[in-house]
Amino acid sequence: MKKIDISQIATLPTRHGTFKIQAFREGDKEHLALFTDPLPSIPLVRVHSECLTGDALGSLKCDCGEQLQAALKQIAEEGGMLIYHRQEGRNIGLLNKVNAYALQDQGLDTVAANHQLGFAADERTYEIVETILEHFRIRQMRLLTNNPRKIESLKGVEILERVPLIIEPNPYNEKYLRTKKEQMGHLL
Numbered sequence: 001m002k003k004i005d006i007s008q009i010a011t012l013p014t015r016h017g018t019f020k021i022q023a024f025r026e027g028d029k030e031h032l033a034l035f036t037d038p039l040p041s042i043p044l045v046r047v048h049s050e051c052l053t054g055d056a057l058g059s060l061k062c063d064c065g066e067q068l069q070a071a072l073k074q075i076a077e078e079g080g081m082l083i084y085h086r087q088e089g090r091n092i093g094l095l096n097k098v099n100a101y102a103l104q105d106q107g108l109d110t111v112a113a114n115h116q117l118g119f120a121a122d123e124r125t126y127e128i129v130e131t132i133l134e135h136f137r138i139r140q141m142r143l144l145t146n147n148p149r150k151i152e153s154l155k156g157v158e159i160l161e162r163v164p165l166i167i168e169p170n171p172y173n174e175k176y177l178r179t180k181k182e183q184m185g186h187l188l
């Protein structure tokens with residue numbers, strides 16, 4: 001197992017409320033946990049995979065940015081944790097994701113574009129997420145997701161409830177969301 005470095009806990013005021021923040025470094029990847037204090041015994045958890053274009057740049061090609069904001073709002077209200085999982089582009093990385101976007105400009109869907117570049121549709125792994133949950137001794141939770149694969153991938157924690165996180169489609173992400181539903185089994 002890789003060595004994990006863990007930061008101190010700091011306070012992070014956000015537009016949704018004040019969270020605690022802690023960083024986890026694994027090799028060259030740095031992940032974050034944002035959590036309410038107190039943390040309920042059965043917290044509401046969001047595992048959010050990095051999407052720089054959606055999360056930081058306001059991209060309308062996906063639903064990530066709006067999901068991130070909606071998740072933080074709900075977690076601030078109900079108590080829980082957002083794990084910011086630094087596996088950009090379903091873990092193909094930013095450069096490859098932009099190449100996948102170029103293929104999507106030519107008409108390929110999000111799954112076919114990944115395949116054309118030699119990747120599986122989803123290359124993410126969740127060991128670091130399990131390590132972070134273990135660090136906080138979270139063994140039972142409610143999970144904010146529409147992705148059944150994410151539920152199956154999280155071993156060692158009991159997911160008592162799946163809480164949907166549905167964003168209204170826009171003309172630019174309609175096809176993407178349809179592909180996620182039809183080819184990736186998302187509960188949309």
Ligand SMILES: Nc1nc2c(ncn2[C@@H]2O[C@H](COP(=O)(O)OP(=O)(O)OP(=O)(O)O)[C@@H](O)[C@H]2O)c(=O)[nH]1
Nearest residue numbers: 049050051062087088089090097100110145146147
């Ligand atoms: N390779 C690739 N990655 C993408 C694309 N669009 C978004 N992503 C990445 O997909 C990840 C988000 O995954 P999603 O499948 O939308 O959502 P999810 O987190 O698995 O599922 P939910 O929990 O329901 O939101 C982020 O890492 C994004 O960077 C794309 O067209 N190609």
Ligand SMILES: [Zn+2]
Nearest residue numbers: 051054062064
């Ligand atoms: Zn995105």
